[in-house]
Amino acid sequence: MPTRATELLRVVHARPGVTRADAARLIGVGTGATTELVGRLGQAELLAEGPTAPSGARGRPTTALIPHPRGPLIAAASITHESWRVDVVELGGSILATAGEELAGRGGDEVVAALGAAVRRLRHEYGDRIRGIGIAVPGTVSRDLMLDASNLGWHDVDLAAAWPRAEIFVAGNDATLAASAESRRGMAVGAAVALHLRIEAGLGGAVVDGGKVLIGALGAAGEFGHMPFGDPAVRCPCGAYGCWGTAVDGSALARLLGHEPPRDLITYARRIITSPEPEPAAAAATVATALGRGIAGLVNGLDADLVTLGGLGVDLLAAAPEQLLTAYEAGLMSFRRAAPPPVVPALLGDDGPIAGAAEEAWTALLTRLV
Amino acid sequence: MPTRATELLRVVHARPGVTRADAARLIGVGTGATTELVGRLGQAELLAEGPTAPSGARGRPTTALIPHPRGPLIAAASITHESWRVDVVELGGSILATAGEELAGRGGDEVVAALGAAVRRLRHEYGDRIRGIGIAVPGTVSRDLMLDASNLGWHDVDLAAAWPRAEIFVAGNDATLAASAESRRGMAVGAAVALHLRIEAGLGGAVVDGGKVLIGALGAAGEFGHMPFGDPAVRCPCGAYGCWGTAVDGSALARLLGHEPPRDLITYARRIITSPEPEPAAAAATVATALGRGIAGLVNGLDADLVTLGGLGVDLLAAAPEQLLTAYEAGLMSFRRAAPPPVVPALLGDDGPIAGAAEEAWTALLTRLV
DNA sequence: TTCATTTACTCGGATCAAGAGCATATTGTC
DNA sequence: GACAATATGCTCTTGATCCGAGTAAATGAA
Incomplete structure (x- = not known):
């Protein structure tokens, strides 16, 4: 177990302004140890104590734990x-x-x-x-x-x-x-296994298991865009065939619409997805279907309980929610369909x-x- | 951090018979603390000390740490x-x-x-x-x-x-x-991210990240057999279409050979895979290709550095290594092809x-x- | 004002761990 | 066989951390 001091700092980091009494209860120490801890961390210029809004309840008022003004x-x-x-x-x-x-x-x-x-x-x-x-x-x-x-x-x-x-x-x-941020300060706080997918130029993502992001052996985990959920006839720039990424990013839209692949795939894709015209909308719907189907496969395999979307995924979900979610639920294992893990836009967006x-x-x- | 006593027990569990001096170095304590630790754990009937084979080196001989004869x-x-x-x-x-x-x-x-x-x-x-x-x-x-x-x-x-x-x-x-066993006492000891796949009736598996098995939100992680790497026209008993499992287990072999799905899929599949006849061998090769392709997708997405196979996966690897590994390497992202993560039979087999x-x-x- | 409630502080004691210094057991050399 | 070299084990001191019991402080309610 980490030391109590580290635990306390973690609590304050996760919930800045937490009251001293609450923090003590969260890490399970008595009031004596809390005095010692807070004193020590204050001396070290790591924590400071601030006033709390009156709670209205009885009892001696507690203080709020905040970052030290000269802290790291x-x-x-x-x-x-x-x-x-x-x-x-x-x-x-x-x-x-x-x-x-x-x-x-x-x-x-x-x-x-x-x-x-x-x-x-x-x-x-x-x-x-x-x-x-x-x-x-x-x-x-x-x-x-x-x-x-x-x-x-x-x-x-x-x-x-x-x-x-x-x-x-x-x-x-x-x-x-x-994905890490989303699991700590975004939509995925409290999720056991959160899957984050982000479409920009290509599809990337990450799995957060119990608050820890899976980094992979080479730091390249989350390249879900290169799982073969796509059309086996389409060659991916990565060298493989049928990569999911080629079915859901701007290049997929360009292919569907018979356009030349543009230089700035992201801006192009966003324009197509948000276009009111029927032809771009149909292409977006096709891509949303491919996205939903792949998400289902990942949820089946990884047993995620929440999926957050970032980048163009948010636009796709907004533009074609029906197609995306229908394909998603159809791809889930039957025992999951009663309560499909939610697919939602990431809270933190571009930040x-x-x-x-x-x-x-x-x-x-x-x-x-x- | 866990207490030193727990760390020492973990070391002895991982490497029973480790010498007392080595164990102390592994957990980074001095000889003084080691005396206290070993004494305490011996009193608690958790550890005992046994003789070591003479090392031939100079210096005072050390003892081997072994489980206590009345231990848990x-x-x-x-x-x-x-x-x-x-x-x-x-x-x-x-x-x-x-x-x-x-x-x-x-x-x-x-x-x-x-x-x-x-x-x-x-x-x-x-x-x-x-x-x-x-x-x-x-x-x-x-x-x-x-x-x-x-x-x-x-x-x-x-x-x-x-x-x-x-x-x-x-x-x-x-x-x-x-997968857990393989990562601690099998082929995957020391792997950063190990992927274990096991074909029996269906395809299951698990990811071990830094020694920890991913359990999933509902304890159902590792159902890679239900990722849509397969033929989208084939309906899986799970309700979805194109599940990978339907392309690599006994039912896939039966479908390829035009057999009725047998009751005991595992025994059936093993017989087909190990058959010397050309028709079953061709079916096994087809299935091995589907297995290799899917493994590549998982390695791409999860960034595993080792893949261990169990159950019928071992038979497939033995029967059609060429097809399996060719499909595997073709499906990897190009930057991985220089050093593809090994695909090997699990060491512990049925145990x-x-x-x-x-x-x-x-x-x-x-x-x-x- | 008085009491209940909640939180904070003080102090003694227990546990754990690090490190210095000394003791012990073996191998290798003369 | 004596002694040096090497590696390890033991004792004791010191310090950090943490817990718990008891006491003090600050607030709301009667």
Whole structure:
């Protein structure tokens, strides 16, 4: 078991502003130990106590546990297909500062350098309070922090350059990190097994089991877009045939509509999906059906109790809910049909990846703060 | 973190006979703490010390840590499509006693009652040393320990009747538990993400991530047989279409060969797969291809670094390795093809499920032994 | 004002673990 | 056979953490 101090910090991170008495009950310690704990963590400049709104109940009033004004911070960054951003995040997830700009066609190393410069500026401002960084990227990250983002045409981009020798450095796929955020501060709080699917250029996702994101042996778990749920005749850029991703992303819409595959698949797909015209709508419905069927397969295999959708998945669910959910329920094993796991839009939307980067970095940091 | 005592017991369980000095290094304690720990656990009748083979190296010889002769035990049980069995398992996984018999067509409640009687006899023999039970079953187990085994025609069988009010009671699907065993004492030791697939009547499996088996929200994870990798025209008994299971089990062979689906799918399938005749061999090859393709999809999505096969999967791999592995590699994402995760027969074979039941029960027990 | 209720603080004791220093048991060398 | 080298085990001190019992403080209700 982690130490009581770590447990308390975790509780405050998960529920900032929790009352001291509630927190003590949650981690199961007596009032004596709580005094000692809160005192110690206050001395260490990790926690502070603030006033609580009067509860109206009897008894001595308690205080709220909040992040210390000089406490540690995490830099959370996100690179998307069109921009990058860095936030400074305190215990509990609040954002103290932010910076960012458009990619403007720059290459990966340039973008990482710009991001690194922003991190340095923030570290100058906040000093050693910023203890580490989490980065969400639209691609796969190897163990040695090299990024491959085929959609952006980036290969072997060294993420570590954003903050060499950082004490905490976590990087991950945007879909993976969005899933993490969704399970802690989004729709999937409390879900036993949450499945998050994110369609942007291609289909990615992640499984969160008991609050832990499955990262995979190489950090490439969640590439559900490359499961063969699709048309075996369609070749995927990955080299395999029948990949699900080729049936649900912008390239599928272009194929259905006889268009040339556009350069910006995401913007194109969003335009088609939200189009009121019958032909695009039919294509969207076809794609929604393929999405629903595949979701059912994943729910069958992974026994998820909640599915959250991000990116274009949200648009598809909004545009063709009937087709998506019908295909979904038809694909479920019969014993699941009585209570199909809900398929819902992710709560955090486009902030999911950066929020997840903050969560994962904070999780790593919390194990270090005694 | 778990207490040092628990850590030490875990080390001894994982590597019975480990030397005292090695164990101390593994859990990172000094010799002083080790003396105290081993003394305490010896007093508690959990560990004993035995002689070691002379190492030939200089220095004071150390002792081997072994289970205490009066230490706690676990009953591990397994029900298959043709028999049941109970083992008494000590710390470290050694089997002290065993009992079992054929099912002989009996119903689920009768079988559980017979198993329960065997457990009572063993408890009479070993007394309170037997602290709990783990049961592997060929079906799904709900949270309240009701078993559904459609292959045996059993529904709502109350497993708890085998030992009502047991201190430790874990039950699980045979494939899930075999995966657990394989990851601790089989081929998958050390794998980051191990995928285990088991074909018997239908296809089941499990994912082991960092030593932990994914159990799913309802305890039904690993039903990969119901992912739609198969022919969308084939209806699965589960109600969905295109389930992978329908493409790789005995029913697929029967369909390919134009046979009536036999009553005992497992024995039938094994006969077909191992047949030297060209027609059955071709059917087996077709099925092996479908298996390989689906495995690739799972590896892509879950980022496993090892795949172990159990049940008929072993026979298929032996009968048509070429077809299986070709389809497998063709289905992998291109970046994986340089080093495809190995697909190998499970080491524990038919003992996988019962060994997994023992592992899971021991894991549960180890958290309780101070 | 008084009491019930809830929470916070103080202090003694128990447990656990780390580390220094010393003791012990074996192998290898002279 | 004596001694050095090496590896391990034991004792004791110190410190951190945590629990529980008892006491004090702050609030609402009668």
